[in-house]
Amino acid sequence: MHTIRLIYTSDAREDLRYRDFITIMDTAAETNRERAITGILCYGGGQFLQALEGERLAVNALYHHIATDPRHSNCQVLSVEEISTRDFAEWSMKIVDWNDAVTAARQTVLLKHSGSRHFDPANMSGQQASAFLREVAAMERLLTD
Amino acid sequence: MHTIRLIYTSDAREDLRYRDFITIMDTAAETNRERAITGILCYGGGQFLQALEGERLAVNALYHHIATDPRHSNCQVLSVEEISTRDFAEWSMKIVDWNDAVTAARQTVLLKHSGSRHFDPANMSGQQASAFLREVAAMERLLTD
Amino acid sequence: MHTIRLIYTSDAREDLRYRDFITIMDTAAETNRERAITGILCYGGGQFLQALEGERLAVNALYHHIATDPRHSNCQVLSVEEISTRDFAEWSMKIVDWNDAVTAARQTVLLKHSGSRHFDPANMSGQQASAFLREVAAMERLLTD
Amino acid sequence: MHTIRLIYTSDAREDLRYRDFITIMDTAAETNRERAITGILCYGGGQFLQALEGERLAVNALYHHIATDPRHSNCQVLSVEEISTRDFAEWSMKIVDWNDAVTAARQTVLLKHSGSRHFDPANMSGQQASAFLREVAAMERLLTD
Amino acid sequence: MHTIRLIYTSDAREDLRYRDFITIMDTAAETNRERAITGILCYGGGQFLQALEGERLAVNALYHHIATDPRHSNCQVLSVEEISTRDFAEWSMKIVDWNDAVTAARQTVLLKHSGSRHFDPANMSGQQASAFLREVAAMERLLTD
Amino acid sequence: MHTIRLIYTSDAREDLRYRDFITIMDTAAETNRERAITGILCYGGGQFLQALEGERLAVNALYHHIATDPRHSNCQVLSVEEISTRDFAEWSMKIVDWNDAVTAARQTVLLKHSGSRHFDPANMSGQQASAFLREVAAMERLLTD
Amino acid sequence: MHTIRLIYTSDAREDLRYRDFITIMDTAAETNRERAITGILCYGGGQFLQALEGERLAVNALYHHIATDPRHSNCQVLSVEEISTRDFAEWSMKIVDWNDAVTAARQTVLLKHSGSRHFDPANMSGQQASAFLREVAAMERLLTD
């Protein structure tokens, strides 16, 4: 059995509304728990950036399923690597809305790991995306402590 | 622009015939050349193992297109990594039929990089698959020299 | 003289009861102390995961003896390595029942080091098992401090 | 799936004769081929030293089966490690009789990797045994080229 | 997209006055923010030392534009490297006037990273300039905390 | 004194003719020799890719002079690093016309170090450009041996 | 001049009494101070384990002198290495009686660095002995702080 982390980005459907977002969150939390998948999903500026961690077959099945979801398009895998420890083990799926509360701290985190002050994961390298998500997770952990 | 190498495996459709195989080869050779995609595709025991190298957007677009091809199913990405040099730069797509001529040398290469003497990429780690494909490429280069 | 750490997993006999478990604990604590063997044993979901540290001959003798114990079957060695420092030096055998108190913290530790939220060591790599046991030991040390 | 290499040593039954040896060889060659197990087995001075490479479940099953074989006793595992490439991929089981032809070259190989000029694997470290077997394999490859 | 950090030094126009300095600061703060460029600019002893971080095209365009600014001359690039994390992400452009308040602490920082106690970046290596700017930034962060 | 290597790319003026190219070559060969600058210049598909090695002041002076040459535009520095050994020490300026003789070998070299089969240095990373120029130089050395 | 650390073990004469022990201590403290030798000496279960640090000639002279002392026998050097910093610089000779107060903490330290819960340095590797003595020294420093 191989444990992997897959990171991808995609374009959200333009008319996506808050309600859709809640639905995704609810589904993800439930089905991922069953499949022992953990991860984080950032949404902002019409793009998604998601990390999926878990057993290789399960992560691939989920990813190929998500990729056909009409609520987004242009899925682009940024990195897939075998891991022996997960980065987001405590969350079935941590969802971070990057649209609201675009504080200075958040802008700095974005700039630190990309070429832009806007959330634009399609222009991040796999390494940047991975470091960015780890730092976002660290911020979220601070908030909930 | 990011150059990546994506390696995946899949199950070939059971009734796939030699003619279909030729068709895939012809298409791949032509369209990959246009998109500056290079790689290698092994076929054997009802499974495919393919490496796609090129610009990240192009590789992702091609992969998601291939993944819906009815001639195979259960696509499973084994690794995606950013590279600065390609391993298969001289081939638009090198196709290696692992069914015929299963020589002792070929069996040894398989055993060397996996847990099985049969071509069974779904049970290889990303690292094993990558080393296996590099060694297969080296053998092919010797044959054509 | 060679000091080694051997990690194995096995399937507990289905009708194993709490009483048997206590018996194992008592025997292990006593005989290991005499043989200068230290380690940790996790039990959960019908599987065992045990690390045995000590002199190579003693560890092998004990392991081959345990392997024939009818209270479990399908012993599978995950790793054997020569060490110069032990990880579990303070315990003749630390026994951790992974069935009770499956707290969120414990689930996170499992997910962090495996592909599953259930205790399923037969699907861990040797590296995952070793890191998992070290983290379990760290948690136990916190509890008893 | 995990590919491992397990190295163990044991004491041969005193009355073991050449005929028994041939029988072991025949069985090993055949059953290992089916289970995709590869390796090398040295016999000398009343001791065995064997490396078994393959899928973790298969190697463990075979090892525990061999360990109960009355033709030897005191099996002692020297090392178990996960590998991505095998060292003995071309042999289902290469058998090397260390009793005959104890040439100077062979004695030097023994001394180079152990504390003794006699074949005495029970006193080798796991690292010594592994380097010794690799060098023995290299010598055998030269002979058959 | 490539994120780079470019460090250069130049000679300030001799009659440069405080007013000019303020103008540069105002322009830089505004236009850099739009272009997602971050960095730090030290001024002292008639020389500038500036680090520009951001997307490669944007940084180059800005640098070539700055290089023709009549308020300085003899621009000399000390280093250009691709980065995945920025050092000065929180500042569109941090401006540090090295003329006033040349405290002992500041002199020590200069000596630590150069051959001189005067601010003389044209004689720093790229590595020295980069370490110097990181230490200056750390001091500024302390002041504003 | 600091020895550096600066690599940049630019867009050739559209109406550039063979004659202009010869003129550049003649100037470069002569003035670089005087300034102890060495390097390589590739031309293809309307773009230049040039490496300049030498004393930091001299390389910067030359680069800023070249950058204003009307025969090209959009100069973009890809990397600047301090070196203790030069890669192109035997050439004042080696000029390689990538337009003619676009052999298969040359295409393979391009693909190997970039995302494209066309000479498109503006989309190479600094690391890719540097490895590409070293491999081009190696090919040229073979031709002239 | 070469600074070395020599670690050896030996068997104490059976009838050694506390008085002899005190005599050794007194001599060592005085003569080592004169020769700038530092170190630590553990005594337990009829064995000695001693580290001697200092100038190579002085350490060798002392060691060969000690080795003929009738109060112990079977001196066995475990390691000799050139060092640039000493581990026991603050003690002319720190003497630790491992017989009394064999606390649980002490047993754990022994187990951590050897195959046995008894003080049995003849079965430690050089690396284990060296790590063990450093940890013993750390414990002693805590006691005297």
Add this chain to the structure above:
Amino acid sequence: MHTIRLIYTSDAREDLRYRDFITIMDTAAETNRERAITGILCYGGGQFLQALEGERLAVNALYHHIATDPRHSNCQVLSVEEISTRDFAEWSMKIVDWNDAVTAARQTVLLKHSGSRHFDPANMSGQQASAFLREVAAMERLLTD
């Protein structure tokens, strides 16, 4: 420009008195400040050990000047290395009289980095001298904090 650190030792003139010492200190403090030279000078047991950091030309000029000073002889350079950060940036010349206050702590520092309890730099390796001076500097910083 190259920044270096040069460490040398020498024999003080036998009749050197405290007054001479003060004179050296005064000169050093003043002229080093002008030349941007920093460092540390230990005096003890009739020997000097000095580290000089700064621009290569300046350090060499000063060293060759000092070497002819009749107040010492037998100058012996222990190491010269190019550095990008200085170790003693805050001191034009820190002078440490190793004769007075030869506390236990000081003796331990000496033993830790040399073969002797006396200040005898002529028998230190370059690496020992450099580590010794850094530890002396750390002690001095503690005293003046």
Add this chain to the structure above:
Amino acid sequence: MHTIRLIYTSDAREDLRYRDFITIMDTAAETNRERAITGILCYGGGQFLQALEGERLAVNALYHHIATDPRHSNCQVLSVEEISTRDFAEWSMKIVDWNDAVTAARQTVLLKHSGSRHFDPANMSGQQASAFLREVAAMERLLTD
């Protein structure tokens, strides 16, 4: 069991004659073979330099026995290290008389690994002695090939 390599130097008795030398050689060759000890012994300018490889107990017993041999004095151990491969496995004891045939090649080897053109092992570091003996062995292997 621990395999070690011990390197020591000593002063030969002044009146040592060729006959004594032959006697040592004969004894060493025979007794070392029995004890599985291998090594090399250089003699020159009144000094010995010897490497002894083998099981730790055996090497120590032999060394302490040799150290009391009246044919030399002032034995000084230069290094003792645990090894997993021997450097001199093919020789029970290779004896090299450094007095005769002091060719230019031999002098160069001496200079390369020491501060002197004369054979003066008492002034070699452990690292120098070890590299010197390896190079001497390589020269001897060439002679006998």
Add this chain to the structure above:
Amino acid sequence: MHTIRLIYTSDAREDLRYRDFITIMDTAAETNRERAITGILCYGGGQFLQALEGERLAVNALYHHIATDPRHSNCQVLSVEEISTRDFAEWSMKIVDWNDAVTAARQTVLLKHSGSRHFDPANMSGQQASAFLREVAAMERLLTD
């Protein structure tokens, strides 16, 4: 005893003639042999670059003696490092006249390790000078083979 390599550069006296050069060579060859000093001396464009290898006291004594030789001035040490193997062991002093036969190959070697096509060691870093001298030595070895 410490073996070091000291590299320095200096300005030759303007009226130095070939005869003086021969005299230096003769002296160096003889006295260095006695002191077990080895090295290489390049002369060109009015500058010297010399490496001196040997015992630390001897090298320092010689260097300080050479530094006062009126046939050159402005001695500047570029590096001093402790070594365990010498680079120029076969030459008491190899003298290379960089003035005559300034072949293209020689110019390339200079450019490769410095910022200039002229022999100008005062502008080399210690690392460049050391690599340059090693490459010069390699060329000389080829010539005399």
